[in-house]
Amino acid sequence: MNNLIQKFLIYDSAEISDALDSLNIDGALLGLKPIVGNVKMCGYAFTVKYAQYQVKPLEAHGAANYIDDVPAGSVIVVDNAGSDNATTWGDILTRVALNKHINGTVVNGAVRDIEFIIQSKYPLFTKHIYMRSGKNRVYLENTMCNVTINQVVIKPGDIIFGDMNGVLVVPVEYAKEVLNRAYNIKQTEEKIIQAVTDGMALSEARTLYRYDKPWLQN
Amino acid sequence: MNNLIQKFLIYDSAEISDALDSLNIDGALLGLKPIVGNVKMCGYAFTVKYAQYQVKPLEAHGAANYIDDVPAGSVIVVDNAGSDNATTWGDILTRVALNKHINGTVVNGAVRDIEFIIQSKYPLFTKHIYMRSGKNRVYLENTMCNVTINQVVIKPGDIIFGDMNGVLVVPVEYAKEVLNRAYNIKQTEEKIIQAVTDGMALSEARTLYRYDKPWLQN
């Protein structure tokens, strides 16, 4: 696995989010929930944008064939405008993704075949679960384009990170600085936890360890 | 168990939904979630319609006594207009349903006593979980009438099917044709899965096995 991705996997979404906050970067993607328990996912965004058919097409199109082009180490980000009434991910795509060493998928929309996905432990984050196919309801508008989820822009190649709290995006040009700050934040929190476990008041521990600016080395 | 019901239980909700799609039948019931894990449910719809009291009644009515009339093999479909603030199902009804070999319950509304229901593994699908009773809040308006959930009409005696992806209704007059198409869809998907597992590109496998019309025999 890629070195940068491995470094992100040391942290959790709270630490990375606090690092983004300290840089005034908005990276949290509201409303995306993990399907599989105890999951942690990180990879480079491969973006996919769907649009709804206005008229049902005469012929079905293989709207998910894009997966043949996704490189190992990616996280696929599927934007279907948060729609709850047609799925854009299921068991066949999950099997292909596992075979291709894709690191996970984020669906701004709905997914199906949850039982298989849970068994397979494939990292999947979604807004909705349903069973109705997207076939003949949505079409592939574009891949590797910018997509926007709840006002946050995701560029192809950005770092996508997910765990039990949800999903966030780290703009790839800030990846190293976010890692540096996440490291210091983690250190600060561990010192505070040790201090309160030893009986110190929380207010005192937070003052002592600079909870106001936990990304500073201390 | 009834022969038709047993045949449906071979499939999952995605396969049945795709068969319905191929017939242009809208059967997916948006927003209903399973309470119990690894669940699969099928049976004939016994429909129940509640309405809200406008004024709190002077006397309580046994709004759930209808269950004494529900035959074995049914799935009870309780329509309380999707309401989140009063329950129309709980532990006593679950115990009675288990005793009577009722196959499951779908609540377009809220349920309580989740802990017992999870333990009992009774197949229950609902929109909401809460603890406040429907007693003196709702009354039984009708049973064995047509009910509508998110614009989909359910007639008494229709096939109700549920699994981890959610719930759908198959109009009983289409049951056999849906089973025929679900069979072919399952075969097609298994061939595609085998092909991609063996390393074929998804686009190629889908063309080879007629993913555009998977309900055709091939």
Add this chain to the structure above:
Amino acid sequence: MNNLIQKFLIYDSAEISDALDSLNIDGALLGLKPIVGNVKMCGYAFTVKYAQYQVKPLEAHGAANYIDDVPAGSVIVVDNAGSDNATTWGDILTRVALNKHINGTVVNGAVRDIEFIIQSKYPLFTKHIYMRSGKNRVYLENTMCNVTINQVVIKPGDIIFGDMNGVLVVPVEYAKEVLNRAYNIKQTEEKIIQAVTDGMALSEARTLYRYDKPWLQN
């Protein structure tokens, strides 16, 4: 553990809610879900009220230092107006709460560090899960004040009860009468369950055991 709290823990939220209904008291708090499975929680309300910053502050404030003042046996009720986009509870507060023998927390808003909280089995009920910190987004407006969740008022010192069905508040001045009625309701329900298990029709069992007024001794 306090004697009154121990007595409440004999019952479940459905029984307590029915006792409140019989007294015409509205105590059910809509939309709060448990994070941890098989949970039952009871304690005295320690209320905390947050408000949103209109302008990002120049300096971070320790908005959660209130926890140093919370007595053992409390349930902390955090009101952040149901907001989904910034968390007001996480792993450090959970650790401090466990150390201080606080009985649980209810968040009308969002929480983070779910994975640790699930492991720790700390009773936590919330509307939303997310990872973005409330730091510099919300401030502590008040503690030990009345708070209102979905039109239900919670006073400091009221009894807060939660289980898998959700959370309710029992005004402390009604605690004993609610316990008396919950006792009778539980007896009535157990008799009905025994009767239907022995094969009696539900309608008959409910008439026999006065399901219309289950809080009466019978």
